Amino acid sequence: MGGSMNLDFTEEQEILRRTARDFLAKEFPKTLVREMEEDASGFRADIWKKMAELGWMGLIVPEDYDGIGGGFIDLLVLLEETGRACLVAPFFSTTICTFPLLDAGSEDQKKIFLPRIAAGEEIFALALTEPTASYDAAGVTTKATGEKKGYLINGTKLFVHDAQAAHHLLCVARTNFQSPPEEGISLFFVDAGSQGLKVVSLPTIADDKQNEVVFDNVLVPEGNMIGELNGGWPVVRRLLERASVAKCAEMIGGADWVVENCIAYAKERVQFGKPIGSFGIIQHYLAQMWTELGHARWLVYYAGWLLDRGLPCAREAATAKARMSEVYRHCTRMGVQILGGIGTTREHDMGLYYRRARQALPLFGSPDSCREKLAHEIGL
Amino acid sequence: MGGSMNLDFTEEQEILRRTARDFLAKEFPKTLVREMEEDASGFRADIWKKMAELGWMGLIVPEDYDGIGGGFIDLLVLLEETGRACLVAPFFSTTICTFPLLDAGSEDQKKIFLPRIAAGEEIFALALTEPTASYDAAGVTTKATGEKKGYLINGTKLFVHDAQAAHHLLCVARTNFQSPPEEGISLFFVDAGSQGLKVVSLPTIADDKQNEVVFDNVLVPEGNMIGELNGGWPVVRRLLERASVAKCAEMIGGADWVVENCIAYAKERVQFGKPIGSFGIIQHYLAQMWTELGHARWLVYYAGWLLDRGLPCAREAATAKARMSEVYRHCTRMGVQILGGIGTTREHDMGLYYRRARQALPLFGSPDSCREKLAHEIGL
Amino acid sequence: MDFEFTPEQEEKREDFTAFCKEEAKRAPEGWIGGMAAEETDEGWAYHRSVVEKVAAKGWLCLPWPKEYGGQGHGPIEQLIFSEVAAYYRVPAIPMHFMTVAAGILMYGSEEQKKEWLPKMARAEINWAEGLSEPNAGSDLAALTTTAIADGDDYVINGQKVWTSGAHRADHIFILARTDPNLPRHKGLTFFVNRIGPGIEFRPLIFMNRSHLYNETFIDDFRVSKRNIIGKLNQGWYVMMAGRNFARANISLAAAGKRDLEDLIEYCKQTQEGGEFLAKKPLIRQRLADFVIDYEAALKFAYHVCWLQTKGKDVAAEAAACGYYANELNLRLANTAMEIMGLYGTLKGGSKWAPFCGKFQELSQWSSGFTIAGGTTEIRKNVIAWTGLGLPRD
C-alpha cells in the first residue's frame, strides 16, 4: 500500500490533546490529585461521568458500539494528558480491559459491555498478576474449574489496580494444568459483587489503588468466558503489549510536565544572584533530560503506530517500555534535585511524579524483563 | 596481637616514592615512552640496569637472596610510580613471576633465580593465559607430559606480556587431565631459548608487548618444575591476587597523573574569557573524578595491606580490581574530554593513559568477572 | 599503613555493638532508621530512651575533653560509634548534635562550653536547625533573617525553612544577619537558645507523608548576647565548622550497608521463575557492585577521619564522603525497588510489603538527602574550590 511519512499528530489529535489538557486542568487540579490519593475509592463519579461525556472511555470503542472508534495513537495522546495531570481514576484499567473484549469478546458480550463502557457505566479491573509477581503465563496459578453451573475460580490475585471501584474484574485463570501454561489459560469477566470475592487494598508509593483480590470458590457462569477455552493467553499477551505502550504514554506526559516545570523553575529561582538556570550544571542536567526524553518518546510513538496498524509489536513494545521507564525515573530524580528541598515535599507537585515514575517502572514489564524479551526477539 | 591504625605510608615508603618519581622523570620521560611503544623489544638494557641498582627488581626479594626484603605495600608504592610514568619494561612481569618462586620454589631454585632477578639479570614472563582468554584453571589446556628426560610441553599461550624479552617463561601447564583442573596443574620455568618455542608479537592498544607463545614439543628438565606436581594452581591463584592488586597500583598512579594534569590544564586553558576550570561543568567533572579515585584508592590499599600481612584477600582483590579498572577507564575518558582535541593526539600524553586504562581493564580479571567472584565470596 | 584498630578500639567496638544490637530489638515495627524518629510519638519515645542510655555511657561525646563531659577519646572512636549505631539503625545521636557541638567546641567561649556541652553530653537538649530560608538554600549566605541588638539581647525576625525535627525540639540554633553592610558571609551571627515566644513552626510534610521538616516563623524572638557562639558576625564559620563535621558522617554509608545486607538476604530467599534472585547473574553483578561501593564509602570515611586526627583541613574530603554516600544510598533504594519488582512499590501496612516497604520509603527519603545539608552540586563545588583549587569564577 505504501505510506507517506508524517511524524506529526493529526489536527484531530491536537484538538483531543488540548481538550483533555483544559478539562483536566479545570476538573482535576493537583489539589484534587492529593485528595484522591487519600481516597480509598480512587474514583470520583461526577468527573468520571464528564470523562464519559467527552468520549474518553469510548475512545477505542468502535462506533457500532456507541464509541468514538479512535485508534491507538489517539489513545496515546489522551494518556499523555492523564499522565501529565496525574489523573486518579479507573480509566487506564477500564481501557486496557476493553482490548480483550474487542479482540475476543463474543458479539453478545460486545453489545452488552462496550456501550456501557463508552457511557462510563462499566468500570473494569484487570485481575492478572499474582503473588508470583510476573507477567508470564507461568505466573498464573489461579484456577477455574468447570462445574455444572459454570466455572469455580480459586486463587489470589495481587497488584490489581482499581478492583475497589470495578463493576467487573477481568480474571485470567488457568483452565488446564496439563498443557503448557500458554495453552491452558482462559479469561472471565467476574461480577465484583460475586460471593467469595474479597478485595483488600494494597498501599503503594503512588497511592494508585492496588488490591489483593482473593477468589474463594467464586462461581461464574459459562457465558462469562471471553474468547475460547484455554485460548486466553494470546489475548492477554496482546493486552500486555498495548498496556505497556499505553503506560509509556502516561510516562511521557509526566516527564513532559517534569521537564517543563524544571525549566520554568530554573529560570525563576535565584541563588547566588542569578537564576539557577544560568549555571552550567543545571543547564546540562536539563539538556540531558530533554534529550533523553526526546529520544525515548519516539520509541513509544513508533510502537504505538505499529499497534495502531495492527502490526507485530512485541519487540518495539519492550523497547519502549524498557527505555521510557528508566528515562521517567531519571527525569523525576533530577527534577527533585533541581528543585531542591521544596521538590521533596507534599506541598509541591514534583513528588507526585517522582512517586509515579517509581510505580510505573515494574508495571507491565520491568526494564530488565523487557530487555530480556527484546534479546529473545532479536535472536540472542 | 592488635594493630594500631595508621593510614599513612611510612617515611621509607615516601622516600621510595620520591626516588622512583625522580628517577623515572629523568630516565624515562614521555618521549622515551613513545619511543619504546614503537620498540619491539620493550626493553632498554641501560635503564633496566639502573632500576636493578635502585633495588626495584629485588624489592620483594628477601635479603637472604640479595634483595631488599620489602613488603607488598612497598611494591604498591613503586608501581604507582611506574604506572604514573607509563614505564615500558618487563618489570611487572618479572615481579609477579617472583611470587611463585618465593611461595613454592625449592631452595635451589631460589638460590639460582632470586639473586639474579634482584640483580636485573633475569627477566621472567608469565605464560598463563591461552586462547580461552580466561584466568581460571579450566582455561589452561597447554599440557606437560612426563618423559624420561623431563616434561614435554605442548600448547599455545596468548596475551603473554614480555615474552619477547624474557630469559625464562613461567609456564602454567596441565599435568593431569583426569583430575579437576585446579588439581592438575603444574608450573615450570622454561628457558626462552628452548627448541620448539615460538614467540609472535601481538599488537595491542597500549603497545604493551604481548605475545602469542607456541610450545611445540618443548622439553624442560624435571628440575624446572616449581612446587609440587599438580600443585601449581593454588600458587597461581595467589599470584593472580597479587598481580591484580599490583595492576591496581599502576592504575592509581596513572589516574593520579590524569586528575592532576586535568586540574592544571583547567586552570590554564582559557575559553570564553575564563579558565575552563571556572565553569561548573568542568568543576563537577573533576570533583567526581577526584572523589571516585579517592574512594577506589582505599580499596586497593586495603587489599594490599592484607597481602602484606599474608591474610586472605580473594574478596578484597576482586573488589579493588573491579572498581579501580572502571574508575581508571572513566578518569581517562573524562581526561580526554576535558582536554579536548589535543588530548586525542599523540602529541599529548593523555592518550598514553587513555590507552593503558583500556588495556588494564581485562588484565587479571575483568570487572564483571571480579564482581562475579565477589558475589561468590559473599555467598550469593 | 595499618588498617587494624588498636585493641582498645576493638574493645569499644564490641561494647558499642553489644549495646546497639540489644537496643535494636526494641525498635518499633517497621522502623527504618533515624529519619523516622521525629515522625511518630512511638519513634520519638524510642529515640529518647536510646539517647539517654547512650548519654549515660558517655558515648555521645567520646572525643570531647573530659572537663565538658567528654571521654577524651579520639575521633576514630567517635566514628566507630557512629558506624555501629547507624549500621544497627539505632537512633543513638540526637539530630544536629554534632553540628552544634563542633561549633561550640571550636568557637564557643570557655563559659559557653561549660554551659552547653555538659547538658548536651547528658542528652538534655533537642536541637532545631535554623539555617535555610525560602530564598537561601544552596546559597545560604543570601539569608535575610535579621538580629538587631536591643539592650542585652538580640531581637530576631525572619523565616527559616527545613527546620528538621523542630516539633520535637526544645532549643534552636539560628544563623541571622547582624550587619547588612558587611559582605554576605561576613555579617552573620550564630545564636543558640531555648525555643520560646516568637518562634512558630508549621509542618512541611515530606513526599512520603512523614513529618520531619518544618517552616519556622520568627517574630521578635529575643536571645541574650550571651548566647552568641563565636564572635559577632563570625556565624558563617561557626556554622561551617559544624557542617564540615556533619558532612564526614559515616552513618550514611553504614546505614546503607545494612540496607544492602537486607536486600542481599531478600535475594537469597526470594525466587523468581523458579530461581533464587541471588543466583541470577544480573542481580549478582548489581549486588556485588553495591558491596564494592559501600566498602569504598566506609574505607573513605575512615580515611577522612584519619586526616582529621592529624589536624588536616578535610572540607573537600568531607564533601566527597557525603555526596558519594548520599548518591549511593539513593541508587541502592531505587535498585532495590527495581529488584523487588511489583512488590518493591508496596508501602508498609500490607503483609505483602517486603521489609514493611522500607526501600520505597528510602527511595523518597534519599532523594531529599542528596539535597539536605548541602546538595550534591554544592558539595562538588566545595571539592572543586577547596580541594582542587579551581577558580570560583
Added chain:
Amino acid sequence: MDFEFTPEQEEKREDFTAFCKEEAKRAPEGWIGGMAAEETDEGWAYHRSVVEKVAAKGWLCLPWPKEYGGQGHGPIEQLIFSEVAAYYRVPAIPMHFMTVAAGILMYGSEEQKKEWLPKMARAEINWAEGLSEPNAGSDLAALTTTAIADGDDYVINGQKVWTSGAHRADHIFILARTDPNLPRHKGLTFFVNRIGPGIEFRPLIFMNRSHLYNETFIDDFRVSKRNIIGKLNQGWYVMMAGRNFARANISLAAAGKRDLEDLIEYCKQTQEGGEFLAKKPLIRQRLADFVIDYEAALKFAYHVCWLQTKGKDVAAEAAACGYYANELNLRLANTAMEIMGLYGTLKGGSKWAPFCGKFQELSQWSSGFTIAGGTTEIRKNVIAWTGLGLPRD
C-alpha cells in the same frame, strides 16, 4: 502519524542499499569506516572511487535544486542515503561536503552557487576545514586568524588546527576575522578557496597513530573577494548553517548500529567457559540496551529531519542528536572491548584480533568524536540556550 516511507522513498532505499552493499565489498581489509579514508593511500583511493560513482548517480546532492546539479528530492531522501551509506561503512560523502554546501546554499550568491555547487555535486572538490585554532576550540568566536583587504583580494594570516583531511584536500574554507572592532561573532568572514601558496599543513597524529588531523599555517594566503560566502562579517552564521546541518548527521547512529550488529554476531559465535556469550544474561541485557539506544537515535534523527522538512529551526534537536549518538558510540566501543576481554585490546595485524581490532580503534576515535565539531558540553549548552531558553549567564 505515519512511520512508513513513501513507495518512492522505499525504492530509493533499495537502490542505495544495493549500491552500498556492492561497494562495501571493495573495502580495503580492516576498513572501519569513513574516518580511515584520509589515513592511507589505499583508503583514499577507495573513498574517491566510491564518491565518483555516487556523484555520477546524483546522490551527493539529492535535495538540492536541479539547477545546481541537485535532484530536487527532500531531506528525507538525503537522510536515507546517509543512513544506508554509513550503515554499510561506505565512504560515500566527501568530508565537509554537507557543511560547505549548506553554507553556500543558504548564504551564497547566485553566482557562487553556480560556480561551486555543480563542481561539488560532481565530487570534484576535497575540502579542508579551517575553523578551530589553538586558542579557539569550543570558544570558536575567539579566533584570531585575520583577513585584510588588499585590492580585489583578502590576505589571510594565522594558524588553524584540527584541519581534518587537509593532506588529501585541494580546497579549504576559512573563517577569519575581518573586523577586529566588531563584537566577536560579528567580525568574521567565511572564505573558500583552492589551496595554494601561503598554506602549509603539519600532521597532527591521532592517539591511534592515524593521520586525519593537521595543523595549518596560513601565511599571506590570498583569496579573491569573490570567494567570500555570504556577506563580509557574516561568516559566523554561514559556518553555523553548516554546523547545524552536520550535527543532525544520522550517519553516527547508523554506523554505530552496524558496529553493534557486529558485536552481536560476535557474541552469538563466541563461547566463554563453554557458553555462548549471547546466552549470558548480563551480555544479553547490555546488547539489548544498545539495540534500544540505536533504535532511539535513528528514530530521533528522522524526527529532526522531519522538522527540517517543515522549515523548523532545529539547532537544539540537532545538537541533541549529535551528542547522544557520539556518546553512545563511545560507550558501545568501550563495552565491546570489555565483552571481548583480553581479545578486545588487540590491534589489527594479528590473526587473533576480532574484527581486525576495530573496536579498540573505535574506542579511540570515538573519544575524539565527542569533541570534534562541537563537544558534548557545547552541544548541551546549545540545547539549554536555544532549545530550552535558559539564560546564557
